[in-house]
Amino acid sequence: MRHGRVQERSRKSEERSLLALENSTDGLWDWDIPSGSVFYSTRFLQILGYSPEEFPGTMESFRNRLHPEEAGCTWTAIERHLKERIPFNVEYRLQTKSGAYLWFLARGQAIWDSAGKAVRMSGWIQEITERKQAELDLKAALFEIKELKDKLEAERAYLQEEIKLEYNYENIIGQSDEINYVLYKVEQIAATDTTVLVLGETGTGKELVARAVHSQSLRKDRALVKINCATLPANLVESELFGHEKGAFTGAHARQLGRFEVVNGATLFLDEIGELPLELQPKLLRVIQDGEFERLGSSQTIKVDVRVIAATNRHLEEEVRKGxxxxDLWYRLNVFPITVPPLRERREDVPLLVNYFVAKISKRLGKSIENIPTTVMNALQSYHWPGNIRELENVLERAVINSSGPKLHLVDELKTIHKDLATARKTMEEVERDYLVQVLEQTGWKVSGKDGAAEILGLDRSTLRARMRKLGIFRP
Incomplete structure (x- = not known):
């Protein structure tokens, strides 16, 4: 009799507990493991939008509505709780009747028999969709901040390289019709996002023109990032332009952002574009045309908004004919070409350039050059300047160094070009080849170092070596 009263009190207590749980804001479930039946509370079904008929009392009803990304780990957590008694406390998504997924925090507790076998497991779910979405939004925002931080750090590193050099790109020196026409073209195109191709011989100031375009563009508040396609080994150009993932190749110990990613929203200057390896040209065409690419070692497409200014001293049309x-890349680059004239075609600008460079070099060297003799100026104006403005600056630096007083003393022997040579119809490549050979012979074929050909020409030694290979120049 007493045992019956105890059972009755236990039953009524359980009924009160179930009634209280039914009114809870959380969804409850109770799994009778031997029979496989599961009790889902009314609130549980209401949260998901199902009727009892639509959500049968089985474990499969629950498992079939788990999000695929959490299904495996959730069931593993249940099994580990039943077998190893590891606390069950997980987060997962369940599909509602509308098809949408809601996030839930779930906890559960099993009951084991005397033999240690799980016979029952009960638990509850609490909807946390808003909290979870806030977490995901925060995670996405932190990732975006990290990406932006990486880009800013990379841009700062590139900018630090740039500010080591002094540029006068806001005021290109010259008053000749030829240079005024170049500036007119710059003004025409600067405010647009059109790709610009700057053409001209070595040393004519193509980079200054590129910087002039950038400084008058809508992107002028961001740094102009430069890459010289001739100074990088062919196997590194792709990584520099498009970046790489960790482990993409031997030596890739960390992910690196490429110049296109760093310069997103700004301008990229591709110097010596004619040296770009043929196998990379389709990838460059795609990013110019569609604004998308993939890092080396990644299949994820990255979208960018980059204006491209390219420069070359080569006849790209002739390069196209030679294969x-x-x-297609040539047509895409050649939308708006700007040709920078050689110095021999703008001789009236020579005095302005001489005065500018002498003042600049004198200040740097702590000298005071106040007098440029007429004979010196005439010699400078009469010379044909195959190395153009870069050669003029180097000649003037040597002159300032060797001038002991206020008068400029010219040390270089500037031979006036013969009339028959002036009228000869040589290609730009032939003129460049002849001049490089002339300078190399003058230095005893010394490429780098003090008084080497690279120093005289004002070129990086790797650039000079690349040009020598391209033009077929070898030491006899």
């Missing part, structure tokens, strides 16, 4: 440059 060394893609025709």
């Amino acid at each position: 060394r440059f893609r025709e």
Whole structure:
């Protein structure tokens, strides 16, 4: 009799507990493991939008509505709780009747028999969709901040390289019709996002023109990032332009952002574009045309908004005919070409350039050059300047160094070009080849170092070596 009263009190207590749980804001479930039946509370079904008929009392009803990304780990957590008694406390998504997924925090507790076998497991779910979405939004925001931080750090590193050099790109020196026409073209195109191709011989100031375009553009508040396609080994150009993932190749110990990613929203200057390896040209065409690419070692497409300014001293049309440059890329780059004239075609600008460089070099060297003799100026104006403005600056630096007083003393022997040579119809490549050979012979074929050909020409030694290979120049 007493045992019956105890059972009755236990039953009524359980009924009161179930009634209280039914009114809870959380969804409850009770799994009878031997029979496989599961009790889902009314609130549980209401949260998901199902009727009892639509959500049968089985464990499969629950498992079939788990999000695929959490299904495996959730069931593993249940099994580990039943077998190893590891606390069950997980977060997962369940599909509602509408098809949408809601996030839940779930806890559960099993009951084991005397033999240690789980016979029952009960638990509850609490909807946390808003909290979870806030977490995901925060995670996405932190990732975006990290990406932006990486880009800013990379841009700062590139900018630090740039500010080591002094540029006068806001005021290109010259008053000749030829240079005024270049400046007119710059003003025409600067405010647009059109790709610009700057053409001209070595040393004519193509980079200054590129910087002039950038400084008058809508992107002028961001740094102009430069990459010289000739100074990088062919196997590194792709990584520099498009970046790489960790482990993409031997030596890739960390992910690196490429220049296109760093310069997103700004301008990229591709110097010596004619040296770009043929196999990379389709990838460059795609990013110019569609604004998308993939890092080395990644299949994820990255979208960017980059204005491209390219420069070359080569006849790209001739390179296309020879099969060394893609025709489609040539057409894409050649939308708005600006040709920078050689110094021999703008001789009236020589005095302005001489005065500018002498003042600049004198200040740097702590000298005071106040007098440039007429004979010196005439010699400078009469010379044909195959190395253009870069050669003029180097000649003037040597002159300032060797001038002991206020009068400029010219140390270089500037031979006036013969009339028959002036009228000869040589290609730009032939003129460049002849001049490089002339300078190399003058230095005893010394490429780098003090008084080497690279120093005289004002070129990086790797650039000079690349040009020598391209033009077929070898030491006899």
